Amino acid sequence: MNDLSDKESAGELIQYIVIRLGEEQFGIDIRFVDNIVRMQQITRVPKVQHYLKGVINIRGEIVPVMSLRLIMDMNADEYTGKTRIIIVKMTGGDLIGFIVDQVDHVLTLDSNNIERVHRDDSKKHGEFLSGVGKYEGGLVSILDLNTLELESLESRDKERDKQLLSIAD
Amino acid sequence: MDVGQYLGVFLDESKEHLQGLNDNIMALEQDPANEDCINEIFRAAHSLKGMAGTMGYKRMQELTHHMEDVFSDVRAGQIKVNGDMIDTLFKCLDALQAYVDLISETQDEGTEENLDIIKALSDIRSGKSGGDGRDKSAEAKKEEAPAEEKKEAEASGEAPWKSIKLNDSVRSALVEAKEQGKNIYGVTVNIQESCILKAARAFLVFKGIEDVGEISVSDPSTQDIEDEKFDLSFNMIVTTDESKEKISEIINHVSEIESVDVGDFDLDSEAADADKASEGAQGAAASEETAAVAKADVKSEEAEPKAAAAGGNAAAQGGKKPAGKPAIARTVRVDIDKLDVLMNLVSELIIAKNSLISAATSEKAESGNVNEQIEYLESVTTNLHESVMKVRMVPLESTLQKFPRMIRDLNRSLGKKMELTMTGEDTEMDRTVVDEIGDPLMHLLRNSADHGLETPEERIAAGKPEVGQIFLRAYQDGNNVVIEVGDDGRGIDVESVKKRAIERGVITPEQGEAMSEKAIIGLLFNAGFSTAKVVSEISGRGVGLDVVKSKVESLNGEVDVRTKLGEGSTWIIRLPMTLAIIQALMVKVGGETYAIPLDSIQIIEDVAPDEIKLVQNREVINLRGSVTPLIRLSKSLEIESNQPEDANMVVVIVKKGEQQAGLVIDEMLGQLEIVIKPLGKYTSKCKFISGATILGDGEIALILDTNALV
Numbered sequence: 001m002n003d004l005s006d007k008e009s010a011g012e013l014i015q016y017i018v019i020r021l022g023e024e025q026f027g028i029d030i031r032f033v034d035n036i037v038r039m040q041q042i043t044r045v046p047k048v049q050h051y052l053k054g055v056i057n058i059r060g061e062i063v064p065v066m067s068l069r070l071i072m073d074m075n076a077d078e079y080t081g082k083t084r085i086i087i088v089k090m091t092g093g094d095l096i097g098f099i100v101d102q103v104d105h106v107l108t109l110d111s112n113n114i115e116r117v118h119r120d121d122s123k124k125h126g127e128f129l130s131g132v133g134k135y136e137g138g139l140v141s142i143l144d145l146n147t148l149e150l151e152s153l154e155s156r157d158k159e160r161d162k163q164l165l166s167i168a169d
Numbered sequence: 170m171d172v173g174q175y176l177g178v179f180l181d182e183s184k185e186h187l188q189g190l191n192d193n194i195m196a197l198e199q200d201p202a203n204e205d206c207i208n209e210i211f212r213a214a215h216s217l218k219g220m221a222g223t224m225g226y227k228r229m230q231e232l233t234h235h236m237e238d239v240f241s242d243v244r245a246g247q248i249k250v251n252g253d254m255i256d257t258l259f260k261c262l263d264a265l266q267a268y269v270d271l272i273s274e275t276q277d278e279g280t281e282e283n284l285d286i287i288k289a290l291s292d293i294r295s296g297k298s299g300g301d302g303r304d305k306s307a308e309a310k311k312e313e314a315p316a317e318e319k320k321e322a323e324a325s326g327e328a329p330w331k332s333i334k335l336n337d338s339v340r341s342a343l344v345e346a347k348e349q350g351k352n353i354y355g356v357t358v359n360i361q362e363s364c365i366l367k368a369a370r371a372f373l374v375f376k377g378i379e380d381v382g383e384i385s386v387s388d389p390s391t392q393d394i395e396d397e398k399f400d401l402s403f404n405m406i407v408t409t410d411e412s413k414e415k416i417s418e419i420i421n422h423v424s425e426i427e428s429v430d431v432g433d434f435d436l437d438s439e440a441a442d443a444d445k446a447s448e449g450a451q452g453a454a455a456s457e458e459t460a461a462v463a464k465a466d467v468k469s470e471e472a473e474p475k476a477a478a479a480g481g482n483a484a485a486q487g488g489k490k491p492a493g494k495p496a497i498a499r500t501v502r503v504d505i506d507k508l509d510v511l512m513n514l515v516s517e518l519i520i521a522k523n524s525l526i527s528a529a530t531s532e533k534a535e536s537g538n539v540n541e542q543i544e545y546l547e548s549v550t551t552n553l554h555e556s557v558m559k560v561r562m563v564p565l566e567s568t569l570q571k572f573p574r575m576i577r578d579l580n581r582s583l584g585k586k587m588e589l590t591m592t593g594e595d596t597e598m599d600r601t602v603v604d605e606i607g608d609p610l611m612h613l614l615r616n617s618a619d620h621g622l623e624t625p626e627e628r629i630a631a632g633k634p635e636v637g638q639i640f641l642r643a644y645q646d647g648n649n650v651v652i653e654v655g656d657d658g659r660g661i662d663v664e665s666v667k668k669r670a671i672e673r674g675v676i677t678p679e680q681g682e683a684m685s686e687k688a689i690i691g692l693l694f695n696a697g698f699s700t701a702k703v704v705s706e707i708s709g710r711g712v713g714l715d716v717v718k719s720k721v722e723s724l725n726g727e728v729d730v731r732t733k734l735g736e737g738s739t740w741i742i743r744l745p746m747t748l749a750i751i752q753a754l755m756v757k758v759g760g761e762t763y764a765i766p767l768d769s770i771q772i773i774e775d776v777a778p779d780e781i782k783l784v785q786n787r788e789v790i791n792l793r794g795s796v797t798p799l800i801r802l803s804k805s806l807e808i809e810s811n812q813p814e815d816a817n818m819v820v821v822i823v824k825k826g827e828q829q830a831g832l833v834i835d836e837m838l839g840q841l842e843i844v845i846k847p848l849g850k851y852t853s854k855c856k857f858i859s860g861a862t863i864l865g866d867g868e869i870a871l872i873l874d875t876n877a878l879v
Contacts, residue, residue, distance in 0.1 A: 043869040044761065045848070046806040047855040055852060055861060057869050060551045062861045064851045094849055 011111035016133070018107050018140055019086065019100040021069055025140045026100075027107060027133055028086060032146040034095055035087040036103055039079050056097060058087060065097035071148075077101070088145045098145060107140065109133045114142060176276065179224050181502070183269045186213045186220075187262060191574045194258050198577075201250035211240040217265070226278040229268040235290040236261050242294055257289045259578075333388045333404055343385055343434075346408040351382070354413060355434040358420055359402040359427040366608070368397040369716045370425055377419040382409025401427070406434055501600050503560050511560065514553045521546040548867045555844050555863070561601075565643050565652075566594040568607040572614055576639060579618045586625050586636045587618060587656075593643035598650055602724055602744060606652070609717040613654040613740045614639060616714070621658035621738060631735065633657065645751060645766075646743075655739030661732040663689050690730055694718045751845060753862075754821065755838035755870065759808035762870040763834075764843055764862055765821060769875045771829060773837065774820045790820070790831060797822065800878055801833045805857060810835055825879040832878065845872060 016027030017036070035058065042054040042065050051070035055062050065085055069077050077083065082102035087095050114131045130144040190213050197206045218233040236258065242248045264283045271279045333355070335343070343353055358374055360367050371394045378384055387394065387405035394403055407416060413431045420429045525542045569591055576589040598606075622628075622637035629635055642653045667681045670692050676684070694714050721728050721742050732738035753764035754773075774792065781788050781799065788799040799820065803810035812818070812835050820831040843862035848871075852858070859874035 041868060043861070043871065044808075045852050045855055045858060045871060046808070047857065048852055049854065052852060055848065055869055055871075057551075057863050057867055060554055060846075060863060062846045062848055062863075062869060064849060066851075094851070096851060 011113075013108055013110055016107045016109060016140070016142065017086070018104040019068075019084075020102045020104055021072070021074060021100060025104065025138065026068075027109070027140045027142045028088070028145055029142075030106065032088050032090075033086055034089045037085050037087065037097075039083040039085060039099070053099065056085065058095060058097075061095065063087060063095045063097050065099060068098045068100055090146050090148070096145075096148075107133070107135060109135060109140075175224070176272075179220055180269060180273050182220060183217060183265075186217045187266055187269065188570050189213045190217075190262055191259075192570070194255060194262070195573060195577060197250055198252075198255045204244075207240065207244050211237065211244055214240055221268075226268065226272065228280075228282055229265065229272075229278050232261065232264060232268075232283050232287060235287045236265075239290055239293055248293065254293050257286070257293060259574075261286050261290065333386060333406060335386065335406075339386045339406075343406070343408065346383075346385075351408045351410060352412070353385075353434040354407050354409070354416060355404065355432050356407055356416065356420070357402055357404045357430040359429070361425045361427045362401060364401075364425040366612070366716050367399070367401070368394060370423055371399075371403060373423045374420050374426070377423065378405075378407055378409070378416065381411045381415065381419065382407050501561065501563060507556065507560050511553070511556045514549060514556055517549045518546070518553065521549050544867075548865070551863065551867060552865065558844065561599050562597040563600050563603050564595045564597050565603055565606075568603050568610070569594050569641065569643075571607075572611070572641065575611065575614065576618065579615070583618060584624070585618065585622055587622055587639055588636055589614070589639045589641065591641045591643075596643040596645060596650055598744070605720065605724055606742070606744070609720045609742065610641070610652065610654060612714075612717050613742075614641065616740075617654060617656035617658065617738075621656035621660075623659050627659075645768075650744045652742045652744070653739050654742070655731075655737060657737040660734040660736055660738050661690055661693070661730070662734060666690065666692060690732065693730070694728070745847070751843060753841055753843045753872065755841050756802075756819075756821065756834040757836040757838060758802045758806060758834050759810050761806070761808060762838065762864070762868070763802075763806075764841070764870050764872045765823070765832070765875060766872065767840065769823045769825070771822045771824050774822060774831065776818045776820045776831070778815055778818070792822065792829075792831070795829070797829055797831050799831045799833055802873075802878075803833070803835070805878060823875040823879060825876050828879055830879040832873075832875070843870075843872070 015030040017030050017033055019026050019028060037056075037058070040056060042056055044054040045052065045064075051067050053065045053067050055064050057063070067077050069075060077099055080101070083099065084103050085097040085099055086103070087097050090096055113135065114133045116131045117129055128144045128148045129141055131142040133140045133142055190210055193206045193210045193213070197203060197210065200206070214233060214237040218230055218237055221229040221233055239248070239254075239258070243250060248254075261283075264281075264286055267281070268278050271277065347353060356378075358371070360370055364370055375384060375391070375394075384391075385406045385408055387403060389399045389403060393399060409416060413433075417429045417431045420426060420431075521542060525539070525546060528538045528542050572591065573589055576587060579585075580587055617639050622639070623631065623633075625635045628637060638657045640653070640655055642651075644651055663686050667676075667684070667689050670676045670689070671678050671681050675692060675695060681689070694717075717740075718728050721744070724744055726742055726744035729741045729743070730738060731741065752767040754767055754770060756763055756765060774790075776790055776799075780790050782791070783789070784796065788801075789796050790799060791797075801810070810833075818833050819835070819837055820833055822829055822831050841864075845860045846862060848858060848861055856877045857874055858871045859877075860872045861869050862872060864870055
């Protein structure tokens with residue numbers, strides 16, 4: 001285990017699945033992860049947001065798949081043998097798949113070792129970067145994917161379009 | 170012979186035969202000389218008689234026998250079909266239906282002999298006319314019966330609520346209430362015979378009383394009343410600060426209540442009875458001699474409620490046997506093809522299991538091999554799941570069948586002229602939804618007949634055809650099944666709704682001014698709101714709509730209404746059909762597979778590139794004289810077509826209302842029955858896609874919404 005268990009006042013212990021996007025590590029609360037599947041044929045849905053890559057079939061259910069890289073304004077995915085789709089159970093009960101470069105390991109973190117991020121700092125990655133966890137292997141950004149709201153992403157995109165337009169003018 | 174196991178089949182088939190009889194007799198009414206109809210009726214009546222006899226339902230058999238005799242004479246040409254005869258036959262069918270309903274609830278046919286109908290049937294055979302007189306006598310009899318009951322009850326000074334048995338906790342609660350100076354009343358509520366949603370009325374009565382007091386006990390129990398397990402009346406004991414008159418006024422305020430009987434509940438005399446009984450019991454312990462007497466006492470007391478219940482049962486056709494619910498399995502009739510598919514899948518499942526075992530036990534167990542087998546297993550189980558879902562799907566038809574007869578009856582009872590047209594009866598939905606949706610639809614149809622349509626005179630004055638039109642349309646719309654019920658009647662008067670809402674204190678006049686038309690019409694769905702000037706026996710608009718709404722919402726659907734004053738209104742029920750199955754044409758566009766619903770396709774054409782003309786910068790083709798715009802799906806779907814420019818194009822001609830358009834595809838794959846799955850809110854941005862389906866190999870194909878494309 002990589003957690004700092006010698007910490008005196010033990011807070012709540014939460015398990016995170018650590019994933020990689022490029023060099024960065026992110027943690028996703030294991031309670032919200034329904035399943036992790038290998039990269040597979042994704043059925044494209046036309047005319048949707050660029051980060052929505054399409055839909056896949058998970059146990060007979062149609063599940064939308066999003067590119068976490070594109071949501072976070074990183075370079076587009078390059079699918080390799082390590083690429084995985086993390087199926088997250090959203091607060092509303094729907095399932096959403098997120099494409100990640102690779103899944104590293106499971107990490108148990110004491111809630112005391114997580115530094116909450118102020119909203120101002122989280123702008124870069126949208127509204128779902130909730131904190132940074134410290135552990136022996138380094139730092140891991142905690143993602144609250146289950147509360148991700150498409151509306152907030154869309155309004156973010158719209159704002160950006162507006163800025164681009166104003167620059168163009 | 171133990172016939173219990175055949176009960177389900179008997180009920181199913183009886184219902185089918187009765188429906189067939191209903192349909193055919195209606196057809197016969199239109200065309201009295203139709204021999205096919207008569208033969209069909211004769212056969213159905215004969216089977217029904219045989220089945221009832223086999224199951225040992227003598228009264229039902231007897232009635233069917235007389236009905237069969239009539240048809241036998243009609244078939245032989247000895248008597249002619251006429252209006253009175255049809256009426257009598259319908260009455261007979263209703264009585265048979267009552268038998269079947271009673272059997273399905275209690276496994277017993279009850280004691281109703283229906284002698285008047287049997288007599289009417291033999292009168293027809295012996296050639297007597299005088300249908301009117303017969304009707305009257307039958308009705309009179311019906312009216313007499315409850316009156317007699319009432320008289321009896323009054324004569325013996327026994328109001329029905331007096332039969333309520335109190336247990337100790339209730340009694341002590343009543344004693345306490347009495348000490349607090351509250352009034353204790355016994356209340357008996359009789360609901361009109363024509364009431365459809367008895368439970369809803371009872372609920373309103375309860376709600377009204379609970380505003381001013383408390384219901385200590387009710388007979389039948391509150392649960393049974395909510396489940397509509399009661400006949401036309403129920404009793405309760407109420408503690409309140411209000412007067413008798415007030416209570417009775419509150420209850421009478423609820424529509425479709427026939428009568429209310431409120432009386433003082435005498436706790437002392439009830440207690441005295443109880444004391445006597447317990448004294449008796451104590452005495453029993455003391456001496457053997459008295460024990461015998463007491464035992465007899467106790468026995469008779471036990472027997473009493475039983476007898477009362479049994480009596481109630483006999484009188485009440487809808488009554489339930491107090492001892493346990495007879496379990497009758499709900500069945501779905503399944504197309505043999507669907508079962509074959511299931512059977513095949515199960516054999517595939519066994520093969521998959523065997524390959525998995527051999528892959529796992531073989532010496533050189535390669536993980537790749539096992540994975541392959543697991544994937545195969547996955548695809549089989551997915552298909553199995555889908556097939557089972559398909560088995561649950563039934564056409565709406567089974568629910569809609571009874572409506573033509575209902576409208577025919579309303580035609581007579583309301584003195585209006587109307588016609589019902591139904592379309593889309595073959596729309597498939599899950600069995601549970603199909604079962605549940607019947608009542609709301611019936612209510613909406615009755616609403617249309619009673620309130621929507623004007624009288625013939627009014628219609629003529631308004632320049633409309635004398636015969637009013639009522640329609641019911643069912644169809645699939647993307648992920649939903651839509652059922653529209655409407656009429657070409659007077660429409661909803663928004664101003665009068667607003668006025669009524671203000672009068673009733675539902676909204677303030679200020680609110681009324683600020684509300685949009687739509688919001689005001691929405692008030693109709695509020696509980697206890699009625700705009701009908703006269704609350705008739707057909708429907709008392711208000712409670713009904715409230716119930717319709719809650720029922721539809723419980724099925725995850727929604728109700729909406731479109732209305733135009735003077736032109737009619739349409740109620741639109743929209744239900745999600747996560748399970749719906751459609752026939753679709755599978756096509757390829759730029760390497761991707763899409764499904765186009767077959768019912769929107771008119772024809773498929775092969776078009777040469779030089780046939781395309783440009784009109785107002787749009788590509789069109791001349792399709793047998795009509796100019797049809799072309800839509801290149803590859804462009805709409807933002808994908809590269811992999812067909813060469815100069816090759817002939819496959820064009821799927823689709824229609825949207827009166828319009829038509831040609832969708833250019835790359836390749837046709839063929840027709841497939843597909844299960845529509847919702848795409849979910851995250852991918853709802855694409856308007857062209859109405860859903861998705863999972864193909865046999867586990868891949869997903871998107872379903873095109875041609876209405877959005879055209």
